[in-house]
Amino acid sequence: xxxxxxxxxxxxxxxxxxxxxxxxxxxxxxxxxxxxxxxxxxxxxxxxxxxxxxxxxxxxxxxxxxxxxxxxxxxxxxxxxxxxxxxxxxxxxxxxxxxxxxxxxxxxxxxxxxxxxxxxxxxxxxxxxxxxxxxxxxxxxxxxxxxxxxxxxxxxxxxxxxxxxxxxxxxxxxxxxxxxxxxxxxxxxxxxxxxxxxxxxxxxxxxxxxxxxxxxxx
Amino acid sequence: xxxxxxxxxxxxxxxxxxxxxxxxxxxxxxxxxxxxxxxxxxxxxxxxxxxxxxxxxxxxxxxxxxxxxxxxxxxxxxxxxxxxxxxxxxxxxxxxxxxxxxxxxxxxxxxxxxxxxxxxxxxxxxxxxxxxxxxxxxxxxxxxxxxxxxxxxxxxxxxxxxxxxxxxxxxxxxxxxxxxxxxxxxxxxxxxxxxxxxxxxxxxxxxxxxxxxxxxxx
DNA sequence: GTCTATAAACAGATAGAC
DNA sequence: GTCTATCTGTTTATAGAC
Numbered sequence: 078x079x080x081x082x083x084x085x086x087x088x089x090x091x092x093x094x095x096x097x098x099x100x101x102x103x104x105x106x107x108x109x110x111x112x113x114x115x116x117x118x119x120x121x122x123x124x125x126x127x128x129x130x131x132x133x134x135x136x137x138x139x140x141x142x143x144x145x146x147x148x149x150x151x152x153x154x155x156x157x158x159x160x161x162x163x164x165x166x167x168x169x170x171x172x173x174x175x176x177x178x179x180x181x182x183x184x185x186x187x188x189x190x191x192x193x194x195x196x197x198x199x200x201x202x203x204x205x206x207x208x209x210x211x212x213x214x215x216x217x218x219x220x221x222x223x224x225x226x227x228x229x230x231x232x233x234x235x236x237x238x239x240x241x242x243x244x245x246x247x248x249x250x251x252x253x254x255x256x257x258x259x260x261x262x263x264x265x266x267x268x269x270x271x272x273x274x275x276x277x278x279x280x281x282x283x284x285x286x287x288x289x290x291x292x293x294x295x
Numbered sequence: 296x297x298x299x300x301x302x303x304x305x306x307x308x309x310x311x312x313x314x315x316x317x318x319x320x321x322x323x324x325x326x327x328x329x330x331x332x333x334x335x336x337x338x339x340x341x342x343x344x345x346x347x348x349x350x351x352x353x354x355x356x357x358x359x360x361x362x363x364x365x366x367x368x369x370x371x372x373x374x375x376x377x378x379x380x381x382x383x384x385x386x387x388x389x390x391x392x393x394x395x396x397x398x399x400x401x402x403x404x405x406x407x408x409x410x411x412x413x414x415x416x417x418x419x420x421x422x423x424x425x426x427x428x429x430x431x432x433x434x435x436x437x438x439x440x441x442x443x444x445x446x447x448x449x450x451x452x453x454x455x456x457x458x459x460x461x462x463x464x465x466x467x468x469x470x471x472x473x474x475x476x477x478x479x480x481x482x483x484x485x486x487x488x489x490x491x492x493x494x495x496x497x498x499x500x501x502x503x504x505x506x507x508x509x510x511x512x513x
Numbered sequence: 514g515t516c517t518a519t520a521a522a523c524a525g526a527t528a529g530a531c
Numbered sequence: 532g533t534c535t536a537t538c539t540g541t542t543t544a545t546a547g548a549c
Contacts, residue, residue: 088532104417106324110525120534125526127532198416198470199322204477212474234479238495241475242464249463252416252470256430257459259422261452277456284502306514328543338516343544345514 089127091117096138101191105135105199139196139203142189143210151214157221165225166286172219173247173282174275180251181271194252216240227289239289243282250274307345309335315356319409323353323417357414357421360407361428369432375439383443384504390437391465391500392493398469399489412470434458445507457507461500468492 095117099108110131114121128134155168179186196203204212217231220240224231250257254266263270313335317326328349332339346352373386397404414421435449438458442449468475472484481488 086532104322104324106322109523111523121525122527122535123533131525194416197474198412201473204473208474208477213478216474216478234491235495237478238475238492239499241468241471241478242495242499245464245467245471246460248467248470250459252412252466253459253463255419255422256415256426256434257456259426260431260434260455260459273452274456277453277460280506281457281460281499281503284506285499288498288502304514327541329541339543340517340545341515349543 086127088117088119088123092119092124092127092134093137093141096134097141097192098188100135100138101188101195104195135196135200136203136206138192139206140210142193143207145189146211147214151211151218154218157218157225160222160225162226162228165222166283169219169222169226170279170282172222173243173278176244176247177250177271177275177278180247181254181266181274182268190251194248216244219244223286223289226286228293229289239285243285246278246281304345306335306337306341310337310342310345310352311355311359314352315359315410316406318353318356319406319413322413328352353414353418354421354424356410357424358428360411361425363407364429365432369429369436372436375436375443378440378443380444380446383440384501387437387440387444388497388500390440391461391496394462394465395468395489395493395496398465399472399484399492400486408469412466434462437462441504441507444504446511447507457503461503464496464499 092113096108096113099113099116110121110124113134114123117123124131124134128137157165160168180190193207196207216237220231220236223229223236223240227236229236257263257274258266261270310331314326314331317331317334328339328342331352332341335341342349342352346355375383378386398408411425414425434455438449438454441447441454441458445454447454475481475492476484479488
């Protein structure tokens with residue numbers, strides 16, 4: 078647990094934020110420490126001093142995003158056990174809509190999501206930081222919601238994999254957004270386009286939920 | 296249309312294949328032309344000579360994969376119009392199973408798929424090559440299959456977006472395979488694990504197909 | 514077409530002044 | 532903690548021999 082520093086190094090934080098921006102946009106390998114230092118308003122040696130090197134800044138960025146998402150999103154979820162099946166479905170639907178908005182629209186979150194997506198597909202070592210801090214608790218939460226909504230077991234292979242497929246749909250619209258944009262003939266992906274995507278995701282969610290509920294009744 | 300060369304430069308082809316391998320594994324920016332030349336059994340200046348530079352090799356790799364997929368996969372699809380609704384569903388199911396196998400298991404295709412996924416998420420310029428040659432015709436084909444299976448319009452926004460969500464599920468299991476592996480407690484993703492994933496994908500597909508068919512009957 | 518040699522710019526890391 | 536200056540190695544591209 079990092080203790081709260083009443084006067085945190087503003088240089089350190091500035092480096093993490095610009096690192097997140099540049100790593101997210103161009104990728105880790107395509108971003109030089111000189112670029113980062115300049116954009117952060119400091120010099121190259123500050124990276125070595127604060128993080129031990131470029132790789133250390135990468136880790137610090139991953140920790141920063143993981144902590145941010147956990148404290149602002151995951152820990153604010155309602156207590157699952159107290160929800161009815163219908164309420165659990167509704168919460169799940171809201172989470173998916175929120176995630177779609179976050180991944181496709183939020184300009185503030187653009188750097189963060191792009192950085193995370195890159196790291197997940199590229200660096201396997203960094204997952205040791207991101208997975209336990211963020212992905213595992215987040216995925217467990219939505220599995221519990223699904224279990225509450227369907228009556229299935231939250232820890233079963235079937236539920237865990239199903240939730241990956243449900244979330245995967247949303248993530249793909251971010252990964253392949255340029256392909257989607259071209260195929261749909263959209264000029265850009267704005268609120269109206271996101272709404273069309275959300276409708277499809279919602280329809281799929283309810284179709285899969287219904288099948289899961291019926292499967293248990295047999 | 297590139298005309299068939301009876302004696303193609305073996306150096307040229309070797310550079311494309313090793314480029315595909317190294318770009319796929321470490322990424323474009325993390326791979327040096329020296330590495331590529333050495334692994335291909337030639338020297339750096341061969342890249343400039345054949346492709347005009349590193350960026351030219353990248354484009355050549357993208358064209359190579361696009362052409363390969365088109366000639367071996369897409370053009371071998373059965374004529375959609377002659378299929379019954381049930382047959383169209385079955386063909387669609389087979390395509391998704393095949394894609395899951397390709398993305399998660401085939402060791403020969405590993406370099407190619409990883410390269411393509413990287414390029415799609417990173418380079419927007421290269422999509423000008425990959426999209427019209429590969430993604431658009433491939434996606435149109437599966438949309439037509441879906442239309443044949445459900446009676447919906449293959450060119451409607453709803454169908455196009457739905458097929459992105461269907462394919463997106465499969466792609467996500469490749470993108471997030473390390474997260475899936477950890478969450479499932481799997482040591483690696485082999486034939487048994489892929490089968491479990493395919494079952495989930497199949498269930499989702501039929502759930503969504505059923506809803507689409509019912510939607511038309513209202 | 515293929516090679517060696519080299520150019521010119523750039524990378525990340527660090528020593529040492531303040 | 533923050534800076535400048537510099538070290539050491541690597542990058543892509545290219546000139547020119549064969």
